Amino acid sequence: MRLDNTFKISFRALRRNKMRSLLTALGIIFGVAAVIAMVGIGNGARSQIQAQIASLGENVILVFAGNWSPGGVKSGWGGAGTLTVQDAEAIKNEISRVIAVSPEIRSGAQLIAGNANWYTNNLLGESEDYFDIRQWPVAQGAGFSDENVRNAGKVAVIGQTIAKQLYGDENPLGKIMRIKNAPFIVIGVLAPKGPNLGGQDQDDIVVIPYTSAMKRITGRTTLNSMVVQVGKESDLNPAEVQVISLLQQRHKIVPPKEDDFTVRNQEEIAKVATASTDVMRALLGATASVSLLVGGIGIMNIMLVSVTERTREIGIRIAVGAHGKDILLQFLIEAATLSSTGGTIGILLGIGAAKAMSYYKQWPSLISLDSVVIAFLFSAAVGIFFGFYPARKASQLDPIEALRYE
């Protein structure tokens, strides 16, 4: 008995029952399509979040004033007034892994330019390194210099939204903008970033030297936070440890006294942010897998009916010399062909569905090659698994009884 003959026999049997074959495969088709589409959408959401986190900057550690711990909020992020400019300088000078630090002052402010006005929640005081750290290019004009920072210069770099709100179609460069009545000159416009995942407009932003923010806007002498950049990803964790111990030393904190600052590195932020999408992805995948399982049971059901219905055929085959193994193989191949063909169609349908949802609903989707390969192998395995019982039943029929079967 040759294998190609068994394949031929199985394919013939499937062709003879086209409608039934199609209906049987439908379960698998939709199961696989659901898995592919759902996992694709889950992956899309995940990769979008990762892109957002990457937009924080490259290899960044964030240091906030105050202690924000899962146990309870002691103080709003950055509101405690415990971080100083000297802390930032110490971090920059004493930790060799750190390549740049931007002390950060955050506030909201009313902006006025000519007749137009706008309230922004994102008035940031930063150092000249901020634009490099966040990898945020200045599209028009330039960022401010270290000299601007030293002199508490009245210069501002604005986001696209502000440019549009205050200046419309005019070129904002060189124009005067009043921030809480203090006049600043617009020297640069940032490249557009669009909304973040929370739907907040990232282009609604004004960046000025942190010294100017302290002296001219808020009057504060402490920092809300600082953005610390290290040279490479593998430096993130060791540098974080060094930052913590340096600040503890400077703030004279000895355990059990709690830190008066909070340090987060990018990896941790990423982990927290992707955790929820991982849960979503797992849920979607699980739901879709159930439908695949149901599809498999459908195959078993039809194969059992088929074995009963074809008892006589099986009897004839055994009578003219088929071994049990030949019959087993024939039905297994039928089941596996049904499920893997269904799987292939399902993959195409799933990709189509994911693309359609991306297009109409603006949900990002990402079809990975592994999910396609796994879905295909899994659907073939479903066929073999659920086809085995009916196939075995067929292969063990007694030819005399099978031939008498009506």
Add this chain to the structure above:
Amino acid sequence: MNAVVKLEEVHKIYHSGEVDVHAVRGVSLEIHRGEFVAFMGASGSGKSTMMNILGCLDRPTKGRYLLDGVDVSGLNRNQLADMRNQKLGFVFQSFNLLSRTSALENVELPLFYSHKHLTSREVKERGEHVLKIVGLSERADHHPSQLSGGQQQRVAIARALINNPEVLFADEATGNLDSKTSMEIMGVFQKLNEQGITIVMVTHELDIAMYTKRNIIMRDGRVLSDELVPKRLNAEEELNKLVLAEKAVQLAP
């Protein structure tokens, strides 16, 4: 002359529930190459069980069965399947063709399970050859539902012939056919037998048995009589007579 089939004290006991059914009680006989044998008997006489054993579909409980010199009583399921494939041909009462499958494909079926490695062209040639023997060349691509009973049985005979069997078994092969078609089928068998093919059939119809060469009558699992047919009928002649008789009836006022 070599015996193709040799039975030595063959018994078959079925265990159905509490009761043991002793279907065959010690049968010994020989069938030689070129013979044309009919097993006869009432239902329950054990002739069908005999047929299953002779056809290697079932194994004797006791005794020896030598098929073409090979003791098949101790073979396992797969070995029996190979014997059926290589040495035997089957024709059944209810034709047992695969539905929605062309006559040619039906005929080729045993070759699918053969150990001989034939190319698909050889398979097709052999299929067409045996269909020609039974006179159905023109209907090779017809499905069983498109064929008459007699034609279906011819396809079944062609299928039985495709592996050049040592013995052709026919189990009530004319049971589902009218008398005229039965004669035609017996004519096919007689022709095959003339070409040297050994045929063993089971029938309960006496007139059908008259076309064979040797009648074995069974009762209660034993051989009651085993004799040569004295005045053997020729299917072709009988058929001609029948056709003439039919014409005469039509001509009569």
